[in-house]
Amino acid sequence: MFRNAITVGAMLVTTAAFAQSEPVGATLEVNGMQMYYEVSGQGDPLIVLHGAYMNIPTMGEIIPILAETHTVYALEFQGHGRTTDIDRPITYPNLADDVATFMDSVGIEKADVFGYSMGAAAGLRLALDHPEKVDQLVAASVAYDASGWQPAFVEFIPQMVPEFFVGTPMEEEWKKLAPNPDGFRGVVEKLIALEHEPMAWEEDVKQLKAPVLIIAGDADVSTLEHNVALFRLLGGGVMGDMGVPLPTSRLAVLPATSHTAVINQTDLLHGFIEPFLQGETPASFMGQ
Template structure:
């Protein structure tokens, strides 16, 4: 856990100086004031951050994606500059927030890239609001709470608000937060989210949008679970049979822990950009 949180802080310190942030905006969504930033031009792409993160701590992936897309980077409930409301944080609620945001700013349909908590919310967005999702790139997620690594499951049992408040993350939160004293409440909600039980196999089968699944080979979900997700989405078949490949794609990043995934910007771009453009390598048999 210390590694996860200190890595997020490192992103904040490094990239806050490297990029001048786009002009931020706020819109009322489901009773909260949601903060978001728009950058670039082209087809709309919504970017969703992980737990305890914000737009800044997502790092260089946002400005890089904005070189070819009109990126809408959101800060989810009680994260960053978005206000909190009297409601638990659940993946379903976060997905509904994204859908409501799209309606509020006039986005009919968009590509979505989500990391960790934001990726699971993106998965639920495709389930609950399929008409709003064109392509879905998901990094470091699970579709079933049994898919988390055993070490993470054990760690969750030790989580409490005090351990988070003792970390530098608590002070960093204050620099952006709409409520500088709101971190304990956010931590409690995120701990509750960590304990949420879910099993969405049948829901995943209903997703029609093309999905790119990205995972580190030492990520928070087991590799077996990630492969199962890929197969549920229609992947894992043999190519070179004269038939189009499935729209689902899978990428496993080598030597990559959970927090290492989002920092590999060039590699992520090499995976995400062709996916969003529906590009596939030529086959020697069926170019």
Template structure:
């Protein structure tokens, strides 16, 4: 998650989402990516889509959105460094590295270009991937992310300096059940806490993106509403419709009464936003009847 992996924010999300619905026999496999053994699952048929989970999550805790997307796409859901069944390596967990892992994964399994859906940390990794590897991305769905460190709520930023390993202790049992090295939790958490402290500003890069982006955020998310609107404006949004010109390809969707961890627990609403975006469908106004 983009600076969102505190225990207070993540616990509810992992409990609420639970395991994914039964898919059409998703196929799990491992592939070597940048020195790690990355676990991934493939399901569905259609154009390729890469699904990127949030911090401290895995494929299962992404919930029902994966089988929904697999109705119309070949979904490649991956597990990031140190998460789920993917090995950890002697390397920081940061957004440039995560973006590089996505690109290397695509090369390893033979995907030239794909749509990307990311949630929280996965959305930030997806945004960085779109910036660093524009030739590999078709369209990006970024749920609950920021493009600068300062885009988060003040309450969250005030909490970051006090983060310590004890805040994440309740993750250890579930983490160890899947981890290739069940004894590596402390080293993994140190990297995740370091990620929380990393500052970044991708403003200039975002303004140069050509890939269409669907921004999704909760109205009570950790990212401020103002920041989500600013991201939309940088991508060409915020114009008036009904003026005889096509709307921008990028879009903004705000989920009502929705906290950060509640974003991923509403797959029906997410899917209702995602599929029309990917298909390039827009509602017809009065002047287009």
């Protein structure tokens, strides 16, 4: 999702393609597009979903680290990376359906999901629309309602035009992997339109059964209050040490971290994600 994609562009230019733990890449027809994905590691399946204007390489070192204990399926969304664009809007329900179709095509009945930014919202929508497919969800830099965006970002959305991105180094980076190097403007227009899509998922979130790890920077595009509200909708925010198990969902806030810095906090991310996926909780001195 981002949401302030100019700084995402800077990240695309400066982020190198990290070693992917010997990933195997392939292309699969999904809902009329040719979707590129990579598989690495071994263990329970974990689907990784990138943010807007990103691709698998720009997700960085977190993928090979997660592949040490999971079979990671890293996908590239419509019009991103090596996946083709099609004559269809980019919306969160569409992205979620693409992931569901991909899972059916490769024979994954159920998996853990880790999404960042746009990928986190797509992962959340996947858990809402296809609950039978999501075991646990890690959602980094996400919102469930448009009211949760920082005021500065809300003010910026009406100013977003393709010229902010077209003809910049961001486009040059995009062309390096794109099946159609001339299609950048069309993808940008769809991603700008995504920022104007209605988002009001509170009632759906209340019904969510899958455990969710919410990860946010303390200077993220969504407000801290919104992340806490999401945590409470999922049953979190209660007092521990009272003789009852903790809620299955969790909240982690990264200090001194902006939206585009979240994905680069590899050690912190892994330190939160892996115990969550393994169902581990810190021991208290009260023995609970």
